Amino acid sequence: MNFNGKNVLVTGASRGIGKDIAITLAKLGLKVWINYRSNPSVADELKELIEKDGGKAAVIGFDIVNENDFIDGIKTIIESDGELSYLVNNAGITNDKLALRMKTEDFTSVIDVNLTAAFVGCREALKVMSKQRFGSVVNIASIVAESGNAGQVNYSASKGGLIAMTKSFAQEAASRNVRYNAITPGFIETDMTDKLNSEIKDAYINKIPLKKFGSGKDVANAVAFLLSDEAAYITGEVLKVNGGLYM
Secondary structure: OOOOOOEEEEOOOOOHHHHHHHHHHHHOOOEEEEEEOOOHHHHHHHHHHHHHOOOEEEEEEOOOOOHHHHHHHHHHHHHHHOOOOEEEEOOOOOOOOOHHHOOHHHHHHHHHHHHHHHHHHHHHHHHHHHHHOOEEEEEEOOOHHHHOOOOOHHHHHHHHHHHHHHHHHHHHHHHHOEEEEEEEEOOEOOHHHHOOOHHHHHHHHHOOOOOOOEOHHHHHHHHHHHHOHHHOOOOOOEEEEOOOOOO
């Protein structure tokens, strides 16, 4: 895959899917800015891993929920590299419970991280990328944004809003040669799925047409494609990475 720009910021990049995205993009030649919130040692380990494999990386710590910190983080990247070519809004949280038991703060806390913080990232990236007349943003949503899910009213709302927001940003940014797309992962192998017993795993897998969970690399490859020049005529799109579970 070919890339016009030089660097990428990946939020929540020190673990899980974000880590796979960071590794994949570094292997493709981008300098990856590894964002973390509270565990610098894990982020530093990922940086070392990328550099040992011949890639380029930098660690940048800030809480995406803090608007000023997010803005300052992007300024730091610009001061260092002179540009921000790509952004992956990957960081997110869950706080699952049935709606009848969900307090307002349970709802808004998830919205704040998954949607409002992503808005700040999208907005600040657009400011920079508009001046460059180039850039690409990928927002990591979820299959439940499209299908809904009991016990995840807050999470579903945040990720559904992320899809709608992505399409709106895509319309506003297109004239500036800046693209916005979203990805909706299904069941992906993570620390969370590793804790499931075999019976529960089998029940989930039986519902998936491809009969397996996806990997973080599956999501990372989709991110790389949408960021790359190969997707230069794709914007406002939602790419499903779910093994056919929701078509």
